[in-house]
Amino acid sequence: MASPQNILFLLLGAAIGAGGILQGLYWKSSRSPAEMTELEGQVRTAAEEIVMLKRENESLRSLAQGGGELSVPRDFIDRTEKDFGLRFLSNPVIHRIAGEELRDRITAAIESRMGPSGIDDRQESYALIGWLRPDDDLLTQLTAVRAVDANGWFDDVTGEGWMLDKADLKNIPDQATLVGLLARILFHQHFPPAPTYPGDDAARAREALHQGTAAGAEARFYVEKARTVGFMPMTENKDFKQLIASLSPFLQGLTNFPITEGKSYSDALYVRGNETLHTAFRSPPQTTRTILSPGATIPTIDWQLPATPEPPVLTESAGQLGLLLWLKSLGDDTASAEIAATWRGDGYLLFPDGESSVAIVWDIELDSSTSADRFQAIAQKITDAIAKQQNHTNRHLSLMRISPTRLRFLNTAEAATLERLKVKIDR
Secondary structure: OOOHHHHHHHHHHHHHHHHHHHHHHHHHHHOOHHHHHHHHHHHHHHHHHHHHHHHHHHHHHHHHOOOOEOOOOHHHHHHHHHHHOOOOOOOOOEEEEOHHHHHHHHHHHHHHHHOOOHHHHHHHHHHHHOOOOOOOOHHHHHHHHHHOOOOEEEEOOOOEEEEEOOOOOOOHHHHHHHHHHHHHHHHHHHOOOOOOOOOHHHHHHHHHHHHHHHHHHHHHHHHHHHHHOOOOOOOOOHHHHHHHHHOOHHHHHHHHOOOOHHHHHHHHHHOOOHHHHHHHHHOOOOOHHHHHOOOOOOOOOOOOOOOOOOOOOEEEOOHHHHHHHHHHHHOOHHHHHHHHOOEEEEEEEEEEEOOOEEEEEEEEEEOOHHHHHHHHHHHHHHHHHHHHHOHHHOOEEEEEEEEOOEEEEEEEOOHHHHHHHOOOOOO
16 A cells, blocks of 8 residues: 555645646637747747656666776776877776666767757658658667667767676777777867767767777777787677668768778878877867868858748758768769769758648759769759658659759758749859
């Protein structure tokens, strides 16, 4: 039987809930439609923030119930400091955590970095642009690829590392994971991220530098162990390989970018000496073009996105990486890389369209009219494929040339919105 104290809490909760319902009914009957629309928007925002706080609370609870902190051997700290010519500003913190709880922690970090509705806005944007397939779930898949093959994970929100509670530092693979985490923590302490989210393209470029450098440290550790004790890394995790194969080309590319192109970029800096590497960390790349095309000129263009019928809920840049992964959906990697290398700028806007839908407008600037011609031919095929895939939803899609070097991709709910944005610009 419930205790009197618990019964009191139940009665209080019921009373508060009933009062809230009555108050809500009163507001609904007494407020104008405009006020109700504003109120509903505030309620939706509050609900999104509650969901995010709930996830963060679950992660904190899992931390409190977890396996405590990992005792980091001093020789691993010394090794990391010597490798990169920096000293830890405070003792590196690495927590132990159960595998099933790690997913909750990763999910909370992703949502925290992008804001209350950030991941949902990107889910809609990526689907409309064609980066995601109809059944893709962006947050679930981003979490899965970070958790399924993870002996450890670095949280760039807190600057702390996480290792599975089953990790044993007698095992070389777990030692390698520790090496990578310590590298991430060291550079996070000296070169932390900006307080505000810098945008997707800049965030991906920075992550490629940081994660690529950590991957390089792990690789050097394995080389050392192969030379001294003959150890060779284990075969690739089959679950991870299957998961990657199941993702859209876009999510596969996002997953591989830091550990392939990012590692190549940071390795080239590392061999030139720590001062060169530190300089890169002090002024991290602001665009994925820096990673994909090292030494190439970073374009400066007069950029102005179109005025939309309703204020946008998300303004972002796909960058050279996003353009490359969009083009790769047709399967020609060589042509995709060549065209993406002519990227000079882009921006997309997600905005309300109609009573209960959204639209996207994406402008892409290339380096010449010749490049734009080549891009237009492939982009039209992609647009047609997206339109065919989404024809059951009555969407309106278009690809048009708005200047000799700029193209505009449109995916709207209302035909009138499409026509309104099919406007050329004077260049």
